[in-house]
Amino acid sequence: MKRNATLQWADQLLKESMDWMDMYYDAEEGYLFSLSAKALTHETRASTWYAAGLLARNEGDDVEQALKIVENVIIGQHKNESSQWFGDYQIYPEEPTVGTLQYPPVIYNSWDPNWRGFVGTTFVLMLEEFPDLIPQDTKTRMMESLYNTTVGDSYRVGGVDDDNLYPAYSNPSIMRAFVSGWVGRRMNDSNMTTAGETYATDVIDLFNRDSTLSEFNSGTYAGVSLFALTLWAKYMPESSVMGKNGGRMIKETWSSLSLLYNANLKNVAGPWDRSYGFDMNKYLSILALQIWTLVGKEKAPIHPKPYAMGHKDDFAIGPLIAILAPFHNTLVDNTTVSSLHTFPGAHTVTTSAFSPPYDEYPRNITAWVSPNLTIGAESFSENVIGGPAKNPNSFNPAVVQWGRADGTVGWLTLYAQVMELTAVVKEGVLELNYPKGNSSSTFQLLVGTNSKKGKRDVASWADVEGVDVTIEGSVDPRYNITFSGLYGGAGSTINDFEFWNFTYGMPVGSEEVPRLELRFAIN
Structure with a gap:
């Protein structure tokens, strides 16, 4: 079968x-x-x-x-x-x-x-x-x-x-x-x-x-x-x-x-070393084409019209994935296929990856994956900013995704600005530390736009659809919000995705280690 x-x-x-x-x-x-x-x-x-x-x-x-x-x-x-x-x-x-x-x-x-x-x-x-x-x-x-x-x-x-x-x-x-x-x-x-x-x-x-x-x-x-x-x-x-x-x-x-895939959200939880988008339902990924051959198009993170998705040019590799699928899929075990079909239940994932010569030590990865909320991050010390690809637009060292009432996915990612990050992930919690940071350090949190049913304008965390967010840490509790859009705002889109940029700085003259703790609850 x-x-x-x-x-x-x-x-x-x-x-x-x-x-x-x-x-x-x-x-x-x-x-x-x-x-x-x-x-x-x-x-x-x-x-x-x-x-x-x-x-x-x-x-x-x-x-x-x-x-x-x-x-x-x-x-x-x-x-x-x-x-x-x-x-x-x-x-x-x-x-x-x-x-x-x-x-x-x-x-x-x-x-x-x-x-x-x-x-x-x-x-x-x-x-x-x-x-x-x-x-x-x-x-x-x-x-x-x-x-x-x-x-x-x-x-x-x-x-x-x-x-x-x-x-x-x-x-x-x-x-x-x-x-x-x-x-x-x-x-x-x-x-x-x-x-x-x-x-x-x-x-x-x-x-x-x-x-x-x-x-x-x-x-x-x-x-x-x-x-x-x-x-x-x-x-x-x-x-x-x-x-x-x-x-x-x-x-x-x-x-x-x-282990990182959430079949409810049709997304692989973060962190992502190199990503061309923040929601696999909206940009075309080669991994999604392989999932298509394993569980069918309707259950995969593929729009009915794949060529309308972001990064659509990669649909051109479809023939190669299709030609190899009858062999490749025999190498994928039943437990994996089952997880691609149905979310197995809340769990924590811990693993690591190593990319010399850029990493001073292996990147330590933790993700908490639940039915409607995933939090994933990695601790690292590197000699570049933006991961081994040296690209802050594709390197996502801390990622949160959540399901919204209309079935769409909300997301948040930390924009890479430092060469060293210590991240702690627990149930509903993401803690970010800059060990070598100082009073001039900032945390830029890019947050995806609301669904069509949500608010068009975001002036605070309360306006972000589908999730309640509370903040603690050594940062100044006051934050700045800007918009980066297709046709305007303070900045440009990243990988064609519009977003709100929540930026936290440190109190003037602070000598504390920059630390930001975010707590999430689905609303």
Whole structure:
């Protein structure tokens, strides 16, 4: 029954994601138009994912169009062996030449090193799943491209030339190890094979310390890591450390996620290392696509119209998730699936994650998860602000979510401003301390807007819908509130979410450690 349901839901995901991308496909050029509708330019990564979906669907001229896309992507691969971006793929085919005076190389802007992994893993999936649909000459060019992308990826060294690829950067690290190991075996390149195995071992060692991904609890990137671990488990031999550990790591990652998942709110409780939103019901996460294949679309954090959600471009990876779901889902245990269906009851979660070289010690994570209220936070000491991604907009070290009367979700997150935080989570309580703070320190609490039935204007905690909040601590009890909206206010949205910013400062001249204690009760 479980397998039949998986097949049905995977087929649904494949169909819906492909139907959406069909509307963007430019058959004349053999690329998808930009999914962000950027003046009829095209984009490479989503086109590659779409090509895999075309092979899976295999109707009409789907195969012909898939091969056209693949050949175009290979043509657009960067081929200068002396450049840092060798073997990477164009972000879009209309772009100028990376490295020219007018288009200088800026990592994660004019070129994105992670696209080697995204495109490379997709090429491997095509070759593994649909070998009979791909002509030999195209296979040869795909293997040449994969070899070049693997060589180029070997140029990446964390801390050198602005690159941040360390084993703790989970999603590209897992992809890097896989492509290197797979291509090395196919091409009989023992050095490449060994490099993949060595890098995978470093990733596994970090995972094994507490059965957690270093890039912890991300709706987007936990999804990518699970996708890449599925490639380890499905395509690598048992003699590989990847083949030996991939299935176990998938099971244990899902076990961790299921403890933090609240099926009533359809959200994974915080903290989140890297998030593109604050409510999974409103932004499209890759993890939610995987939940779709496990429990069905209606029970997953997916809007009936996924393409209307925030961060909708990630719907383009839907075909890959659908293709792998029949295998991947066999590695998810029944206890996890049950938790994705039905909230099991209030409980506390304690775990940790470690991201060297940014963490001075492992981040200690605690979450209290109840039927209609979740509180999660992590204590950390780092050498950067904004987590390993160095991005305060995506790093959410303390998060509260609650259910509202109309079924929507309210949320609160601490905006990252410090390199060290001590957090205490108990039933209904969140305590935040800045050990190295001073009288100039502030706590910025970003609070989501009310539902359509709630107040439009928020002047105090009493105006926040669905929850009662009381405050104690060493902070000045007076606070300032500003609004950050789509079309105005004191600031801009974060990941397209509007919010109210409750800011607490310290009393003038205070010598106490900045401490803020929040108590929550559903009203």
